[in-house]
Amino acid sequence: MSQVFKALSDPTRRRVLQLLRQGPLSAGEISDQFDVSKPTMSAHFAVLREADLVHAEKAGKSVIYHLKLSVLEEALLGFVHSFGVGGQASTSKQEVTE
């Protein structure tokens, strides 16, 4: 839970996720869209993997990143719903998932 919000707290990582909406991309293809070094992007990918927001698939020399939309959706909607808004509510439950 913390890891998801942590991952989303960086604009670069949010932009990576937005890019992946339209389909899988290789690490290099993603990095080309940003003005930071490859190692920096690789670190961002690691954070996204850690949060389970993306899946890394090796394909030859490349690594293809896939968006795990269901994880993103469940984490955020689940959190919002715990406040009793945004669709199905669960106003009573009081938990702070790590």
Add this chain to the structure above:
Amino acid sequence: MSQVFKALSDPTRRRVLQLLRQGPLSAGEISDQFDVSKPTMSAHFAVLREADLVHAEKAGKSVIYHLKLSVLEEALLGFVHSFGVGGQASTSKQEVTE
């Protein structure tokens, strides 16, 4: 946008918001629920104010904190919706709000 996710990335701050679901509380009442010092809690409150997730109202010696549920809701649901899931979709739009 970043500030909201940043604020939510800390378990203590998420728990503060969860506490405020049931109604406004003073800084002291909130702090009593945690095992960290008052100044540390005050810093957490500052982060939540910065993210506009809470409203601080002075009442005599105390400061009463209110949850700004609509801000939380719009930030998170808005983000999820930009991915085309979670209710009303907006699959085409591509933005990374700061």
Add this chain to the structure above:
DNA sequence: GACTCATTTCGACGATTAGCTAATCATCTC
């Protein structure tokens, strides 16, 4: 095997963060 390309790992750096104690500010009560 040697070479090349794609990506990650390794150190290192400056900036930020969460935490603490001690001090200060603000307000109420006597």
Add this chain to the structure above:
DNA sequence: GAGATGATTAGCTAATCGTCGAAATGAGTC
């Protein structure tokens, strides 16, 4: 005004973060 109370600010430490260049790893190609 002098305390007392609630909250924040100041100043510090330790840890984490985003960034980089250089080096290392992995996977194809000749």
